[in-house]
Amino acid sequence: MTESIRGCWVAIATPVTADxxxxxxxxxxxxxxxxxxRCDGLVLFxxxxxxxxxxxxxxxxxxxxxxxxxxxxxxxxxxxxxxxFKDSIALIRDALALGPRHMLxxxxxxxxxxxxxxxxxxxxxxxxxxxxxxxRATLYHIPQVSGVAIPPExxxxxxxxxxxxxxxxxxxxxxxxxxxxxxxxxxxATIVVGNETDIARALANGGGGTICGMANIVPSLVRAxxxxxxxxxxxxxxxxxxxxxxxxxxxxxxxxxxxxxxxSRVRPPLISAPPGAGVAIMARLQDxxxxxx
Amino acid sequence: MTESIRGCWVAIATPVTADxxxxxxxxxxxxxxxxxxRCDGLVLFxxxxxxxxxxxxxxxxxxxxxxxxxxxxxxxxxxxxxxxFKDSIALIRDALALGPRHMLxxxxxxxxxxxxxxxxxxxxxxxxxxxxxxxRATLYHIPQVSGVAIPPExxxxxxxxxxxxxxxxxxxxxxxxxxxxxxxxxxxATIVVGNETDIARALANGGGGTICGMANIVPSLVRAxxxxxxxxxxxxxxxxxxxxxxxxxxxxxxxxxxxxxxxSRVRPPLISAPPGAGVAIMARLQDxxxxxx
Numbered sequence: 214m215t216e217s218i219r220g221c222w223v224a225i226a227t228p229v230t231a232d233x234x235x236x237x238x239x240x241x242x243x244x245x246x247x248x249x250x251r252c253d254g255l256v257l258f259x260x261x262x263x264x265x266x267x268x269x270x271x272x273x274x275x276x277x278x279x280x281x282x283x284x285x286x287x288x289x290x291x292x293x294x295x296x297x298f299k300d301s302i303a304l305i306r307d308a309l310a311l312g313p314r315h316m317l318x319x320x321x322x323x324x325x326x327x328x329x330x331x332x333x334x335x336x337x338x339x340x341x342x343x344x345x346x347x348x349r350a351t352l353y354h355i356p357q358v359s360g361v362a363i364p365p366e367x368x369x370x371x372x373x374x375x376x377x378x379x380x381x382x383x384x385x386x387x388x389x390x391x392x393x394x395x396x397x398x399x400x401x402a403t404i405v406v407g408n409e410t411d412i413a414r415a416l417a418n419g420g421g422g423t424i425c426g427m428a429n430i431v432p433s434l435v436r437a438x439x440x441x442x443x444x445x446x447x448x449x450x451x452x453x454x455x456x457x458x459x460x461x462x463x464x465x466x467x468x469x470x471x472x473x474x475x476x477s478r479v480r481p482p483l484i485s486a487p488p489g490a491g492v493a494i495m496a497r498l499q500d501x502x503x504x505x506x
Numbered sequence: 507m508t509e510s511i512r513g514c515w516v517a518i519a520t521p522v523t524a525d526x527x528x529x530x531x532x533x534x535x536x537x538x539x540x541x542x543x544r545c546d547g548l549v550l551f552x553x554x555x556x557x558x559x560x561x562x563x564x565x566x567x568x569x570x571x572x573x574x575x576x577x578x579x580x581x582x583x584x585x586x587x588x589x590x591f592k593d594s595i596a597l598i599r600d601a602l603a604l605g606p607r608h609m610l611x612x613x614x615x616x617x618x619x620x621x622x623x624x625x626x627x628x629x630x631x632x633x634x635x636x637x638x639x640x641x642r643a644t645l646y647h648i649p650q651v652s653g654v655a656i657p658p659e660x661x662x663x664x665x666x667x668x669x670x671x672x673x674x675x676x677x678x679x680x681x682x683x684x685x686x687x688x689x690x691x692x693x694x695a696t697i698v699v700g701n702e703t704d705i706a707r708a709l710a711n712g713g714g715g716t717i718c719g720m721a722n723i724v725p726s727l728v729r730a731x732x733x734x735x736x737x738x739x740x741x742x743x744x745x746x747x748x749x750x751x752x753x754x755x756x757x758x759x760x761x762x763x764x765x766x767x768x769x770s771r772v773r774p775p776l777i778s779a780p781p782g783a784g785v786a787i788m789a790r791l792q793d794x795x796x797x798x799x
Contacts, residue, residue: 233592233631265589265616268596296558296589298774299526303561320775322616323558325653326751327775335774338526360618360653361775458619481591481628482613482620482654 217380217403218290218315218351219421220253221435223428224261224407226464227275229478235267235275239473241282243429248288250432253422255284256317258292260358260385261426261460265319266480269295269304276311286312290424294319294353298335302342309347317383317424319353325360333367340375348378351424354395355385355407362386365398372399383407383424389414396420409448412438426459427452430466431498454494458483465491466498510673510696511583511608511644512714513546514728516721517554517700519757520568522771528560528568532766534575536722541581543725546715548577549610551585553651553678554719554753558612559773562588562597569604579605583717587612587646591628595635602640610676610717612646618653626660633668641671644717647688648678648700655679658691665692676700676717682707689713702741705731719752720745723759724791747787751776758784759791 225247228239244255257279258264258272267275272291279289291308293316295301305316321327321335340350352371356362363382371379382399384392385407392411395404396419403421406412412423416439428435431451437444455462461479468476469491477485518537521529537548550572551557551565560568565584572582584601586609588594598609614620614628633643645664649655656675664672675692677685678700685704688697689712696714699705705716709732721728724744730737748755754772761769762784770778 266591266614268590268592271590271592297561297564298559299561299564321559323652324775325651328777331775331777334777338774358618359616481631482617482624484621484624484627 215287216377217349217421218254218256218405218424219403221251221422221428221432221439222254222256222290222405222424223247223252223432224259224424224426225255225257226429226460226467226476227258227262227267228476229480230475231478233480235271236475237275237278239475240275241279241284243467243471244279244284245282247428247432248284251436252428252432254288254290256290256292256424259317259353259424260355261429261463262292263460263480263483264292269300269307272304273307273311276308276313280312289313290315290317290351292317292319296321296323298338298342301339305339305343305348306345309345314347314349315351315380316348317351317353319359320361320363322359322361327361329364329367332361332363333370336371337374340378346378349380350378351380351405352382353385354382354391357386365394368395368402369398372402381405381421387411392420393418409435409438409452410445413442413445426463429463430470451498454497456486456490461486462490462494466494467491469495508580509670510642510714511547511549511698511717512696514544514715514721514732515547515549515583515698515717516540516545516725517552517717517719518548518550519722519753519760519769520551520555520560521769522773523768524771526773528564529768530568530571532768533568534572534577536760536764537572537577538575540721540725541577544729545721545725547581547583549583549585549717552610552646552717553648554722554756555585556753556773556776557585562593562600565597566600566604569601569606573605579607582606583608583610583644585610585612589614589616591631591635594632598632598636598641599638602636602638607640607642608644608673609641610644610646612652613654613656615652615654620654622657622660625654625656626663629664630667633671639671642673643671644673644698645675646678647675647684650679658687661688661695662691665695674698674714680704685713686711702728702731702745703738706735706738719756722756723763744791747790749779749783754779755783755787759787760784762788
């Protein structure tokens with residue numbers, strides 16, 4: 214198994230049925246296709262996966278369904294950070310029993326003025342409570358959404374304290390100075406970026422790769438960011454087509470790509486993109502990047 | 507039973523033992539004392555109660571313990587808002603079965619740019635999922651902590667849609683213009699304030715009372731805000747003694763008042779106040795307000 218999340222991982226979106234439950238079959242089809250497109254793995258229930266909108270039970274059932282559909286445990290990672298650290302412990306223990314070891318862990322995100330020592334204590338409480346040498350934690354820095362930044366020193370202290378159990382950090386700040394600060398603070402941890410246009414720059418500066426949302430719709434373009442210097446301009450163009458808010462637009466494009474309109478649904482508090490949005494974006498994406506084969 | 511939270515309710519703090527579990531006996535002693543001080547009820551697991559740091563199981567076990575200690579279900583309300591609406595549904599259904607009907611519900615607080623229609627859909631999903639005429643929801647507006655504001659029109663639309671099931675709203679913004687906006691938008695809903703110095707002003711403008719943290723330590727002073735015009739100055743002075751962050755200071759004062767040092771503990775990501783903080787604040791509080799008898 215890999216000791217950290219490296220390469221091209223998809224922050225996979227989560228399809229829901231009309232009654233709000235997860236469409237496991239649609240998710241397995243999409244995940245299988247993404248892996249066929251040379252993505253290295255799937256992160257379930259990140260921000261793009263609407264993770265905080267799904268219960269622990271939802272998440273565990275989904276892992277089981279994907280494993281049942283033939284996806285390997287090494288190809289799955291799980292968003293597992295709750296505001297209550299005991300909820301994170303329970304979910305991670307149950308997830309480890311199913312097979313996946315990589316956990317993407319948000320800091321507790323209600324008390325947004327929590328001090329650095331408190332954030333460290335919260336992550337430590339999770340790792341101590343899980344108490345299992347199999348776990349590989351990737352801390353999740355996305356302050357513009359969660360409201361809570363992870364200080365680079367907190368990553369460094371946790372890595373020193375827990376070794377490879379703290380495998381790395383996902384930096385979704387889209388601020389490359391922040392990426393450099395994480396690298397400088399913890400050079401042996403694997404830092405991956407969420408911002409697709411930073412992938413080549415991050416790799417050149419010791420980064421481990423990406424966990425990103427755009428891989429849901431343009432996986433080959435995300436792959437190209439690993440070795441084609443021309444890809445960054447195309448990627449920026451593709452991102453610019455995604456009308457904010459990002460996630461409803463992204464799901465509407467998946468609906469257009471797959472011909473499965475249910476993909477446009479989101480869980481509250483998000484709201485679906487307007488009808489036709491995905492088809493319009495898809496038409497322009499196909500002009501810019503190679504069409505899905 | 508009362509149709510909404512009215513009068514003087516305490517946002518009760520949650521004592522934890524050395525292993526991080528809830529000290530039910532200490533909580534029952536404190537709650538019983540507060541009710542003896544003429545508080546009308548106790549809101550468990552609000553912001554002051556570190557609600558987001560506790561699991562659904564923690565919350566249900568605590569309700570059961572307090573009922574077992576002789577506190578009436580009518581005197582209890584429960585913080586019950588999770589980022590995942592299905593978690594809120596499950597908790598509220600279980601809590602209703604125990605007896606309490608008043609639920610203080612945060613908006614989903616991860617996606618901080620969720621549109622008003624999405625917040626309405628989230629609250630509606632909870633009420634539809636609970637599907638029980640006994641529930642009385644008090645929406646919880648505390649944007650400076652949760653990151654998510656509840657628009658007055660959202661309260662008005664939900665009140666029109668669900669009637670008395672949407673009993674009211676707790677406005678913890680400490681912005682009295684916001685209180686007036688909620689009153690204007692939904693005049694038949696019960697608006698209570700979190701900011702202790704606004705209590706008299708809110709009552710004079712049609713408010714229902716308060717749910718507040720300071721009632722943990724100066725309940726008679728909070729009571730005085732209902733009928734003594736001189737109380738506001740004393741209250742402002744008492745609040746000024748609480749060194750930020752508020753909650754660790756508050757818990758350290760409860761520790762000093764009760765002689766139970768365990769009250770100083772907090773769950774991560776918060777950090778306890780420095781040793782001696784509570785004793786020092788308590789000494790000054792006793793100079794300013796009547797000492798606990």
